[in-house]
Amino acid sequence: MPRSLITLIDRIGAPDAEAMAAAERRLDQLTKPPGSLGRLERLAVQIAGITGEVAPSLDNKAIVVMAGDHGVCEEGVSAFPAAVTPQMVLNFLAGGAAVNVMARQAGAEVVCVDIGVNAELEHPRLVSRKVRRGTANLAKGPAMTLEEAEQAVLIGAELAAELAARGVRLIGTGEMGIGNTTPSAALLAVLGGVSPAEAVGRGTGVDDAGMARKVSAIGRGIAVNEPDPNDPFGTLAKLGGLEIAGLVGVILGAAAQRCPVVLDGFISTAAALVAVKLAPACKPYLIASHLSEERGHARLLRELGLEPALQLGMRLGEGTGAALLFPIIDASGRVLREMATFESAGVSRE
Numbered sequence: 001m002p003r004s005l006i007t008l009i010d011r012i013g014a015p016d017a018e019a020m021a022a023a024e025r026r027l028d029q030l031t032k033p034p035g036s037l038g039r040l041e042r043l044a045v046q047i048a049g050i051t052g053e054v055a056p057s058l059d060n061k062a063i064v065v066m067a068g069d070h071g072v073c074e075e076g077v078s079a080f081p082a083a084v085t086p087q088m089v090l091n092f093l094a095g096g097a098a099v100n101v102m103a104r105q106a107g108a109e110v111v112c113v114d115i116g117v118n119a120e121l122e123h124p125r126l127v128s129r130k131v132r133r134g135t136a137n138l139a140k141g142p143a144m145t146l147e148e149a150e151q152a153v154l155i156g157a158e159l160a161a162e163l164a165a166r167g168v169r170l171i172g173t174g175e176m177g178i179g180n181t182t183p184s185a186a187l188l189a190v191l192g193g194v195s196p197a198e199a200v201g202r203g204t205g206v207d208d209a210g211m212a213r214k215v216s217a218i219g220r221g222i223a224v225n226e227p228d229p230n231d232p233f234g235t236l237a238k239l240g241g242l243e244i245a246g247l248v249g250v251i252l253g254a255a256a257q258r259c260p261v262v263l264d265g266f267i268s269t270a271a272a273l274v275a276v277k278l279a280p281a282c283k284p285y286l287i288a289s290h291l292s293e294e295r296g297h298a299r300l301l302r303e304l305g306l307e308p309a310l311q312l313g314m315r316l317g318e319g320t321g322a323a324l325l326f327p328i329i330d331a332s333g334r335v336l337r338e339m340a341t342f343e344s345a346g347v348s349r350e
């Protein structure tokens, strides 16, 4: 692993056990049967541990949408043309994509990053951090060089640090990249020890022949690249994507800033698998927003020991699931801050 990543990972601290215990004590004084707010209570305790504060206000929120293209698209692995990636980036910047709608509802900012789109894009709101114009075809050789993968991870980590520096307290992961369910499935196959046939899903909606092309591309990619399952960084470079590497950086960078990270779907969770393999210390900072319809997602979450909060049959990506969980996370903080206690409300405990 590059030295720059070791330095980054070394900055990730353990959750604050005292803040967690204080949040638990407070929850048990509130006017409700103990534990009756279920997942909301676990979220409140997790956020206390992450931030070191009991019931912080997380009003300043952002969804980071990392966009990149994929050489493996030439294998016919997506139901859509690669041209959709830059077109959707312009849609994010215009505020018309699903994630924009859901982020507006949640009061979150959408930060759109060109980390590897195969087009020249310019827009005042675009964060232009292009490492290269799309990856190489992973079925034929490494998707990226080690240097490019390192650059992409550091871009994500720096962005998380910049967001934290301007007051963002909650970060959701989002992505856009036609073809990116194939590298994500390849990472699950290698790092999760799952067969390519079990790791792939329909993505944007490929038919059975498309699924077979995904399995074949991943199989050839593993044969030609010979990734080492014990080398998550090398595996990321060989089989991953620029937006996936960028999200690995966002996750590690947010954890280093004691900022909770809300994961979206299959691609975001594949990035989380790489991040946790690189730095197990980032795991307590992760919140799984939803269970995607993409077939390998449940397996990825199980591998990470994460329980998705929502199940809405979605398989869009962009950060939509993360944005939908934001108001629920807000509710968990408000419960701690605003609910009456048995004592203050004069409600009997027994």
Ligand SMILES: O=C(O)c1ccc[n+]([C@@H]2O[C@H](COP(=O)([O-])O)[C@@H](O)[C@H]2O)c1
Pocket: 077, 078, 079, 080, 175, 176, 177, 178, 179, 180, 181, 182, 202, 203, 204, 205, 206, 264, 265, 266, 267, 268, 292, 293, 294, 297, 314, 315, 316, 317, 318
């Ligand atoms: O987040 C998910 O679970 C998810 C599942 C399937 C597809 N996607 C989105 O669809 C694109 C990738 O699908 P594909 O078929 O081109 O590999 C990419 O832009 C993702 O954001 C996202």
Ligand SMILES: Cc1cc2nc[nH]c2cc1C
Pocket: 080, 084, 088, 175, 176, 177, 204, 316, 317, 318
């Ligand atoms: C239209 C479209 C929107 C998307 N958003 C994320 N992935 C996507 C894929 C397509 C095809």
